[in-house]
Amino acid sequence: MKVLTIRLHLHQLQRLLRKSPLGRGGGRRQSGWVRSRVHNPPQGLTALAPPKRGFRCDFLTYITPRQAVWGLVRIKLAIPGAVWILTIAAGMSAVWTHELSPGPPALPSSVWPAASKLPHPSSTPVLVMLAHPRCPCTRASIGELAKLMASMQGRLSSHVLFYVPKHSGIDWQKTDLWASAQAIPGVRVNADEDGRESKLFRAATSGQTVLYGISGQLLFSGGITKSRGHSGDNASTSAIVSLINEAKPDQERTPVFGCDLLGPALQPDRTRMSE
């Protein structure tokens, strides 16, 4: 009787092993990951007899390109990783799209506006930047202006006009941008009350820069950053430098990256501007 019982147990055990996902001739097909776990010896022991094919993965391990590719495909986190990467890519895409989306460009008159309170250009070209005192993106424009003024060494007069709303407080415009602009040698900083000057120069985006020659003709119009709030070398400053140096610039009109300067209520008349 006992022999029969043992034979029965053996039979059951064989059946279980045959159905086991770990067995070679198992019933259902195994997934790649399970198969790799089953047939790969424990890590560390493989190093004892490295196949020495492919490239050396680390001090003890060799891996072939095929194994590397299949390893990437078979990794457990391939799908979550892909989702993660795509999510980040989407986020990055949104950010960069925003960063590289310019504001409405200015359409300044081709000559110095006579109604402007600013002094008419005389001995040197005059650069006018129209900025929102609280726009973070304009910080890069101020920075670029500083580098530009430093490179011009007195050959360029510059005005930065910070927009001041009509009923704002007395120091509404006195931000770090104001202070930064004031600190730039050769730059005169003024408040642009209720956007009067901005309207005269038909600027709609903070950081809008216009350059007029000594005879009052418009030489350049655009932003002086390569993207929203990003400092660094850009085509605008290169064009201004070329113009000051009386060379032909690559571009005379560039996009402006910054906040809405006057807000929807005080947008300059685009129709007139287009005229």
Place this chain on the structure above:
Amino acid sequence: MTHKPKPGAESITQRASVLYRQHQQRIFKRTDHFFAALMLCQWLTGIAVAFWVSPRAWAGQSSQIHLHVWAAIGLGGAISLFPIALALIRPGETTTRHAIATAQMLTSALLIHLTGGRIETHFHVFGSLAFLMFYRDWKVLVSATVVIAADHCIRGIFWPLSVFGILTASQWRWLEHAFWVLFENAFLIPACWQGTKEMYQIAERQATLEALNAKIEDQVQARTAELKSSEARFRAMNDSSPLGIFVTSPKGECLYSNTLCREIAGLSYEEAIENKWSEAIHPEDRDRVLAEWSDFVGNGSYFTNTYRFRHKDGAVVWANSKAAAIRDASSLLGYVGTIEDITQRKRAESELAAAHKQLIETSRQAGMSEVATAVLHNVGNVLNSVNVSASLVTDVIRKSKLPGLNKAVGLMSEQADLGRFLSADPKGQQLPDYLSRLAEHLSSEQSLMLEELGSLSKNIDHIKDIVSMQQAYARVSGVSESVSPADLVEDALRMNAGSLAGHDLQVIREFGELPKALVEKQKVLQILVNLIRNAKQAMDDGKPPIKQLIVRTGMNGDNHFKIAVTDNGIGIPVENLTRIFAHGFTTKKTGHGFGLHSSALAAKEMGGGLRVHSDGPGKGATFTLELPLRLEEGNATSSHSPTSADSGNQRQPVCQ
């Protein structure tokens, strides 16, 4: 020249590989955790930077939260949280560190963006690459570099201005960025490689040390097992020892005691460790033992003492304790000692002492009885002779002619004229002749009586001597006298003369030439009297035709002389020869079995012996008394002079 692998080199290599992997895993996990914390900080920092640099976007007088803030929160979180989760859930995994490398580079991009493309923020890229080297896995650096390249590539395709800045001469500036990244990688990747190599070397050294340690450990375990076995044997031996064993410090404090030792003292193990030995000693012995132990610990090298322990239940155990010092070449290490339970021995000694006392008493009584028996026996022998002499004197007196003298005197008294009577009367005429014969007869009677009275006197003297000899026995000592052995024989014969007379007994004397010897005369005389009397009785029992008693004296070797008494009496069976000298053995109906026994003892006490020889029943027997020949000073020139050594003992009293 090829190196032969050392024994175990393969196992060391295997172990080194395992250790290398373990160390690598530890580094991976540690660095994963480090980056998890770092990425959380970076995320929060990015949010803070966004709030500080570009909190709001403005449009005239109105404003709203800047997109940078949302990007810092949302995009920063998306970048950071996934690798943080991996680092916490799956630390050490390959995917985790590559995800971290990817996220770190993306964080760099985000921070650069949030800070308005400040060149200083670009250092985050290089710092991150350096941090990623903590993994010591060059593939992670590759992943990070690939992410940077992909970022520039994608932006170059979709937002070229963001990468290339201006379309001037510096449009290839991204290549400069890439160069610096590769420049850093050119140092970091070899450093990673070198780091892993050193890790493996460390693992190899550790594996070698572990193998060595394991070997030493094996040896230690083997030695420990041997020591344990030895200790177990030692403990078993100690616990099975029939002696209590203890070891003390040099100050005498008990350090070890075996089970029996504690049982003898009646102490538990804890009490023994607490040194309560002095309390276990019997109060009557305690001061003495402790004083002697103190002396021993201070000065002695060997301690022995017998004392008592008193157990808690009142039982008293006698113990004999011995101890000796344990020393090495230079110092005293302590003391080792034994304690033996001698209670049973003490009890046996006590019982033995009582038995001995009783035995002495019994022996004394037996001795008194033996003395009395000997005295009575010897005196009885002499009394026979006294009785014979007295009977003889009485017969002589009874048959004396003295009444005839009275008649003659009366006859003469009746005569008026004595002269006429003597001359005329026929009776008177015969009277002088009668008186003459009477006088002659009375004279003869007188001589006979004098002779018998002399013998009687000698016998009485002998009785006196016997008593004196017994008194000498009582004093357990004796005094030697110089006598001729022949004289001794004659004295003995004379003492037995009464019994020997009238038995048709022929006494033959065959005396050899012997000098006077120093002997205890009374003892020898007593022996001879006994032998002669026994011979006479043997002949009475044997009834030979002619009773012959032969007494011989002569030398027996150079230093001894002998006196042999031979009879032709009843003889002695062979089976009796061996026990004839035993106390109480006798074949006589009225005997006590004491005569020959006491004679043999006396001969032995005098340094000699008593032998018997018989050819069997009816063939007579010969008793030979052998005694050392000790000469008095001045008689040493005799032909049978003893050796000088013997002469040196002549004046010495013979101790019994």
